[in-house]
Amino acid sequence: HGRRGAGEPLGETALARRAEEEVFEPVAGLKERSEAAPIIDLVDLVVKSAIKSRASDIHVEPMEKGVLIRHRLDGLLKEVMDLPKWVHEGLIARLKIMAGMDIAEKRLPQDGRLRSTAEDGTDVDFRVSTLRTLFGEKVVMRVLDHRKGVPALEEIGLSATALEELRGFLRHQHGMILVVGPTGSGKTTTLSSSIRGVQSEKTNIITIEDPIEYQIPGVNQTQINDKIKLTFASALRSILRQDPDVILLGEIRDGETAKIAMQAAQTGHLVLSTLHTDDAPSVVTRLADIGAEPFVIASALVGVVAQRLVRRLCVHCRRQYTPPADVLRSMNISDGDAASIPFYKAIGCDHCNHTGYRGRIGIYEVMRVTDKVRRLIAARATEDQIRDTAIAGGMVTLGEDGLAKVKSGVTTPEELLRVVTEVREMRTLCGQCGAAVGVDFNACPNCGKRLGGGCPHCGRALQPGWNFCPYCARSTAEPKKPQKRLRERDSREGRRELPAANIAEFKK
16 A cells, blocks of 8 residues: 555655655646546546445545545445555546535645435435645545435334433423444434434424434425524524424534523423533533533533444354453443353354444443432532432443443444443343342343342342352252141142131131
């Protein structure tokens, strides 16, 4: 790929001369290169291969002696083409012409959009961005495949408890619901699924997005445009005069947008939006940092959903294994506990393009803003205080939800640790509904499911690997001796009348 070795000198004079030649190349020459048949075929191949592989982004990266094409698949970049250097200028010029950019401008970043056609004849849009780098212009294209339907809330990976919690948020007539996480963590999908969950002929739903990733029939969708000064804040002001019931705000980027959004949430509108924070409790700190008053946050906020995306194991090739000791320690799992958990690792086969993974699923942390949490927010409590109160109220953390998916064979321990840097305060989760349960619980307090691993004598819940019950001091392997009951003996003996002496003896 023409990657320069460490310590190799770079001719600054030659590089500067080459850069000047590239920058001031005549437009006519660039157009001629871009219209060459090999370049047209190459662009078509680059675009259509990304659509076919369901890539989320295409990277066209110039190297010193070549051009690298990479696709982002399931959140990770994968090299798909290694092209000769001579195609670079024509390839970039072709993409810029298709995206409506200035092909003569190579020094400044540019943004544009282009449209291509998939194999089934439907249109697929691309958001295109250019950036000048050491060896020429780099292009990144975000694939906006509108063929993707909006998944239902039941399909995005929420546990039964988290799903019901989110549905409870959406039943509010007003207030703010925030979905948080880093870029590429599935926030837009969760918002769109939520909109689908509240959509009806009786509600006026308006969205402000950048870009519009899902087309939702029956929803009024607006895309911001900085060139005409249609920002999130200005669009939100206009939308409030459109008699909305539900407002989806693609992102809260500044204090002005946050202020207007919270005012809307307090005046009869249900507002859904996103923020870039690590977890649910840190939303309060982030909103305060951009100028929101704590008492306003406490009044407006209904609930927060923090999330990440982990890759799903390919069911055709996954293989059971025992994770290394350091991986178990990172997840706060003892060797004794690990012995009872069926861990799987990624192998790779034709079904998953030899990656071991196929698709992604969300892991979630759903925080309901209870009266206790509301008082803490208004009193400027710390994130740890808010987190502890939310956990005490039943909140399942990102790490706990991720571990539940590891235990069920959906993903791997390594994949969980890749997206969640710290798996803390791990608790037992109900296998049926996903709610957090205490180690001494006999049944789930949420769904009533009987929890396994109980003592055969006293019935108290035991942790895996325990040989003796700490509650009744008896061996967990010792069978419980059945007691003979009077009614059982009666049944065997034809329900005959017992002598009075026998009754007196039984009572004694």
